[in-house]
Amino acid sequence: LAKTTQPISMDSYEGQEVNITCSHNNIATNDYITWYQQFPSQGPRFIIQGYKTKVTNEVASLFIPADRKSSTLSLPRVSLSDTAVYYCLVRPGNTGKLIFGQGTTLQVKP
Amino acid sequence: DSGVTQTPKHLITATGQRVTLRCSPRSGDLSVYWYQQSLDQGLQFLIQYYNGEERAKGNILERFSAQQFPDLHSELNLSSLELGDSALYFCASSVESADLEQFFGPGTRLTVL
Numbered sequence: 001l002a003k004t005t006q007p008i009s010m011d012s013y014e015g016q017e018v019n020i021t022c023s024h025n026n027i028a029t030n031d032y033i034t035w036y037q038q039f040p041s042q043g044p045r046f047i048i049q050g051y052k053t054k055v056t057n058e059v060a061s062l063f064i065p066a067d068r069k070s071s072t073l074s075l076p077r078v079s080l081s082d083t084a085v086y087y088c089l090v091r092p093g094n095t096g097k098l099i100f101g102q103g104t105t106l107q108v109k110p
Numbered sequence: 111d112s113g114v115t116q117t118p119k120h121l122i123t124a125t126g127q128r129v130t131l132r133c134s135p136r137s138g139d140l141s142v143y144w145y146q147q148s149l150d151q152g153l154q155f156l157i158q159y160y161n162g163e164e165r166a167k168g169n170i171l172e173r174f175s176a177q178q179f180p181d182l183h184s185e186l187n188l189s190s191l192e193l194g195d196s197a198l199y200f201c202a203s204s205v206e207s208a209d210l211e212q213f214f215g216p217g218t219r220l221t222v223l
Contacts, residue, residue: 034210043112043200043214044153087153096141096208097166100153 002027002090009105018075020104022088025069030094033064033071036087038103044087048073075106083108113137114215116201122221128189131218135182135203141165142184143204143212144176148197159184160207191222 006022024033034049048055050062050071061074075082085103113136123129135142144156155168159178170176173191178184188195198219202212 032210038153041198041217041219043114043202043217045112045214046211049210091210093210094208095166096143096158096160096204096212097155097168098143098145098212099155100145102152 002031004088004090004101006086006088006101006104008102009107011107011109012078013109014079015077018078018082018106018108020073020075020086020088020106021070022073023070024088024090027068027090028092030092031068031090032093033062033068034089034091034098035060035062035073036089036098036100038085038087044100047086078106078108080108080110082106112213112215114201114203114213116199116215116218118218119216120219120221122223123191124223125191125193127191127222128187129191129220131186131188131199131201131220133184133186133201133203133215135184135201136213139203139205139213140182141204141207141209142178142182143202144170144184144186145200145202145214146197147200147217148194151197153200156186158207165207188220193222196220196222 035047036044038044063072087103147153156170158166202214
């Protein structure tokens with residue numbers, strides 16, 4: 001499985017756009033990229049997934065360049081409630097198990 | 111609310127004991143996953159069942175076992191408990207066996223004294 005690297009922590013202020021970049025240099029052709037959010041003492045929650053280019057849903061956008069060696073999760077206009085750990089995961093489309101790394105702890109300040 | 115339920119919410123037990131954690135997946139989901147989250151190891155995949163059969167295995171200890179029943183609920187059995195087994199245990203479910211979107215339950219917090 002491809003190894004992912006993302007910043008350990010990030011700070012932001014309410015109303016700002018936050019971009020969290022994840023590198024996955026050894027991503028394979030059949031790997032998909034997915035992001036999860038986790039609040040303290042709660043189970044992770046799926047945010048978004050993608051294979052290439054750009055994907056947008058009601059919560060976030062995911063930008064994946066052509067070489068797919070990195071991806072960027074974009075959270076528009078964050079609020080205090082977006083303070084959480086964000087995990088970037090890369091895995092083949094034919095397997096169910098999710099391998100979580102250390103994630104990025106996002107702290108949103110007023 | 112993800113639709114996945116786990117019982118009990120909290121469990122306190124002693125070393126050497128055996129416990130059973132229970133998970134009910136979302137209605138219609140055939141796949142159930144178990145994860146362990148501890149401070150030192152982070153969030154780790156343990157095992158997956160799909161429609162009653164084991165589908166994938168992760169870093170699950172031999173002292174741990176799981177099963178998925180015909181009604182699709184799942185149980186994780188932890189035996190000969192050690193202090194290091196203290197953790198949050200999450201169950202997740204998805205419709206198919208390789209879905210990227212998994213729905214996680216609220217977890218069971220196990221404390222081994």
